[in-house]
Amino acid sequence: MDTQSQVKTTAVKGTDTAREVRPMVKDIYKAAHEARENGKKVAYMMVASHYDEILRAMDIVPLPTENYAGLCAAKRDMDRFLLRAEADGYSQVLCSYARIGLGFDSLRKELGHIPEGSPDGGMPLPDMMIGSSAICDPRFKWYQATSRYLEAPTFSIDVVAPPPQADLNRVRDYYINYQKEQFQGLIEFCEKQTHTKMDKEKLWEAIRLGDKAWQLWYDIDRLRVAIPSPMPSQDHFSIMVAGHYYTGTQKAVDFYQKLYDEVKYKADNHIGVIKDEKYRILYGGGLPPWHTLWIFNYFESFGAVFAIENVYRGFDPVQVPSHVTDPVDFLAWRTWLRATAYHEKARQNSGNPTVEKLLGIIKDYAIDGVMFHACRSCRATTVGQTHIKTELGKYCDLPMMQLVSDMVDLRDYSEAQWKAQIGAFIDALEARTDQE
Amino acid sequence: MNTINQYYAGLDMGSVSIKAVIISNQKITGWALIPSGGNYKTAATTVMTQALAAAKIRREDLCGIGVTGLGAQSTPFDARPMSDISCQARGCHVFFPSARTLIDIGGQFTKTAKITDKGKIADFLMSEKCATGSGRFLQVISRILQVPIEEIGELSLTSQHPIKFSTNCAVFAESETISRIAEGAKPADILAGVHKAMASKVNMLLKRIKLAPDVVLTGGGGEDAGLAKAIGQIIGHPILVPPNPRLTAAFGAACLTMETTSG
Numbered sequence: 001m002d003t004q005s006q007v008k009t010t011a012v013k014g015t016d017t018a019r020e021v022r023p024m025v026k027d028i029y030k031a032a033h034e035a036r037e038n039g040k041k042v043a044y045m046m047v048a049s050h051y052d053e054i055l056r057a058m059d060i061v062p063l064p065t066e067n068y069a070g071l072c073a074a075k076r077d078m079d080r081f082l083l084r085a086e087a088d089g090y091s092q093v094l095c096s097y098a099r100i101g102l103g104f105d106s107l108r109k110e111l112g113h114i115p116e117g118s119p120d121g122g123m124p125l126p127d128m129m130i131g132s133s134a135i136c137d138p139r140f141k142w143y144q145a146t147s148r149y150l151e152a153p154t155f156s157i158d159v160v161a162p163p164p165q166a167d168l169n170r171v172r173d174y175y176i177n178y179q180k181e182q183f184q185g186l187i188e189f190c191e192k193q194t195h196t197k198m199d200k201e202k203l204w205e206a207i208r209l210g211d212k213a214w215q216l217w218y219d220i221d222r223l224r225v226a227i228p229s230p231m232p233s234q235d236h237f238s239i240m241v242a243g244h245y246y247t248g249t250q251k252a253v254d255f256y257q258k259l260y261d262e263v264k265y266k267a268d269n270h271i272g273v274i275k276d277e278k279y280r281i282l283y284g285g286g287l288p289p290w291h292t293l294w295i296f297n298y299f300e301s302f303g304a305v306f307a308i309e310n311v312y313r314g315f316d317p318v319q320v321p322s323h324v325t326d327p328v329d330f331l332a333w334r335t336w337l338r339a340t341a342y343h344e345k346a347r348q349n350s351g352n353p354t355v356e357k358l359l360g361i362i363k364d365y366a367i368d369g370v371m372f373h374a375c376r377s378c379r380a381t382t383v384g385q386t387h388i389k390t391e392l393g394k395y396c397d398l399p400m401m402q403l404v405s406d407m408v409d410l411r412d413y414s415e416a417q418w419k420a421q422i423g424a425f426i427d428a429l430e431a432r433t434d435q436e
Numbered sequence: 437m438n439t440i441n442q443y444y445a446g447l448d449m450g451s452v453s454i455k456a457v458i459i460s461n462q463k464i465t466g467w468a469l470i471p472s473g474g475n476y477k478t479a480a481t482t483v484m485t486q487a488l489a490a491a492k493i494r495r496e497d498l499c500g501i502g503v504t505g506l507g508a509q510s511t512p513f514d515a516r517p518m519s520d521i522s523c524q525a526r527g528c529h530v531f532f533p534s535a536r537t538l539i540d541i542g543g544q545f546t547k548t549a550k551i552t553d554k555g556k557i558a559d560f561l562m563s564e565k566c567a568t569g570s571g572r573f574l575q576v577i578s579r580i581l582q583v584p585i586e587e588i589g590e591l592s593l594t595s596q597h598p599i600k601f602s603t604n605c606a607v608f609a610e611s612e613t614i615s616r617i618a619e620g621a622k623p624a625d626i627l628a629g630v631h632k633a634m635a636s637k638v639n640m641l642l643k644r645i646k647l648a649p650d651v652v653l654t655g656g657g658g659e660d661a662g663l664a665k666a667i668g669q670i671i672g673h674p675i676l677v678p679p680n681p682r683l684t685a686a687f688g689a690a691c692l693t694m695e696t697t698s699g
């Protein structure tokens with residue numbers, strides 16, 4: 001066991017391509033600053049809301065505020081923003097991503113400029129803010145609260161998904177029509193802010209690039225069934241930058257093509273992340289601990305590799321029917337198909353789409369154990385996690401562990417407790433191997 | 437390899453106390469237990485010296501040292517840090533080979549584990565970072581009631597009407613205890629109420645790992661007969677307690693070291 005005290009936050013990556021992500025992250029903020037200087041529009045935005053291509057088609061530069069919070073944590077420069085938001089009255093149980101964003105904007109307002117030394121130069125003031133109900137409530141309300149600190153028009157889009165037991169054939173058209181109205185509303189909002197009409201051809205092009213990148217990303221993840229694992233989860237938490245923050249761009253396509261080639265080479269030549277892969281772990285859910293990503297390497301020191309993960313993944317590719325010829329219709333259909341991808345399976349088995357997805361992963365990736373990360377301030381990925389773990393336990397007999405902290409707030413993290421749990425988890429994996 | 441008359445040490449560097457155990461052929465030949473204090477390294481050296489003296493051997497006589505507990509990373513010895521849950525499981529298995537479920541109530545956390553017939557971990561769950569789930573809760577209440585911690589178990593067993601705490605939070609329970617004292621509640625009834633509250637928290641963990649008999653209670657909680665009784669009642673199974681339950685992890689660490697060192 002590694003007895004050295006760890007101070008760094010990042011993890012050693014498994015692939016060379018993943019090491020190219022850091023400049024891409026820097027470029028997100030650089031591009032936003034340059035856009036402001038050049039009179040282009042910049043939007044605070046929420047990832048995985050299915051609307052990225054609309055922004056690209058309208059030449060609006062996306063500024064993902066959640067990512068900025070993760071970046072601050074990876075740089076261990078989050079406390080001043082968290083504390084500021086809390087001093088402004090936001091509870092410690094509010095999403096820490098939102099607290100960092102609100103704290104950053106609050107400090108900027110007070111200082112009259114970006115707080116000194118902010119990671120990657122800080123976020124410039126946005127021209128607009130586009131919230132989203134996809135995944136959680138803070139993403140819908142966050143920018144409304146930000147209006148305390150800056151003046152920029154806000155639009156929050158509703159992204160809907162039916163419950164697993166719904167009669168999909170009966171409700172489908174209602175959902176798709178409603179979703180289309182929501183996208184249409186966003187387009188009108190963007191047109192008003194940019195004084196430009198949406199060009200449908202440009203939207204089709206962005207969709208084409210977006211889908212191509214995500215197909216490649218999916219193909220890369222399928223390569224990861226290889227034993228030994230050619231690409232670990234810590235790489236995923238870097239390479240997702242292309243899929244989530246460069247959606248609808250050629251840059252994302254090129255990046256994933258390069259990564260695909262590297263992972264394929266490693267898989268074909270049995271080049272694993274570590275020399276002696278003993279256990280293949282599934283990161284079952286919860287946001288990554290951005291403050292302590294080296295923990296993945298700590299697992300590796302026991303021969304345990306995170307072969308795959310179930311968070312911040314691209315959606316599995318879906319087949320939108322060929323009769324859909326309008327790009328906004330296409331987006332609405334795609335959103336529906338993505339949201340219902342595991343509903344049928346769920347109805348036939350556990351009743352829970354997430355459990356079904358995990359069961360499929362466990363089988364395909366020859367998983368030996370599952371780890372969940374409960375993030376105290378992320379209700380969306382934490383509420384229900386214990387239930388999912390329990391349900392999963394009914395269908396597979398694998399050691400599972402739930403580590404508790406937060407995605408960015410270090411005050412919820414205890415290194416000693418994590419190491420104690422990880423030690424026991426590894427012993428449980430070993431005991432299982434002994435019995436086989 | 438013949439391990440008879442070979443000595444191994446186990447050190448459990450817990451948040452409240454540090455324990456050292458010397459074994460020979462899986463039998464304890466000496467042990468010591470002292471408060472962890474502010475300096476883990478000094479305390480570890482002291483407790484090891486005392487345990488060696490109790491076993492009447494010298495440091496050089498040891499074939500290996502195993503270390504576990506929250507402070508294991510700070511060990512001053514050339515020793516292999518090990519998971520404390522695994523050490524507890526190992527220790528329990530030696531005392532009770534039939535044990536399949538382990539409850540360890542320590543100063544900071546309560547840990548529960550399912551154990552295989554070989555004394556290994558099959559599944560485990562720790563309490564949240566909350567004082568109610570740990571020995572700290574008992575320390576708080578014993579301080580308010582001014583009853584020494586080692587006497588609370590016996591006193592609790594004399595309770596006729598355990599009080600029901602309306603909170604599961606140690607901080608609020610402190611003020612609630614003070615209110616109940618002011619209302620004239622007997623210390624025995626307050627303690628029995630605390631034990632019931634803790635037992636229900638432990639029960640939640642056990643349900644999640646699907647407990648199987650026999651059930652063993654270790655850690656400081658194992659020295660509290662009132663707590664053992666409350667847990668036994670709520671889970672519907674008798675509770676086994678090893679001799680000197682605060683030493684089980686250190687004992688297990690020594691046993692595991694013996695096994696890995698002697699091959």
Ligand code: SF4
Pocket residue numbers: 066095096097098135136137138139287377378379380381407
């Ligand atoms: S999903 Fe979780 S982390 Fe992301 S914004 Fe919502 S609450 Fe915050």
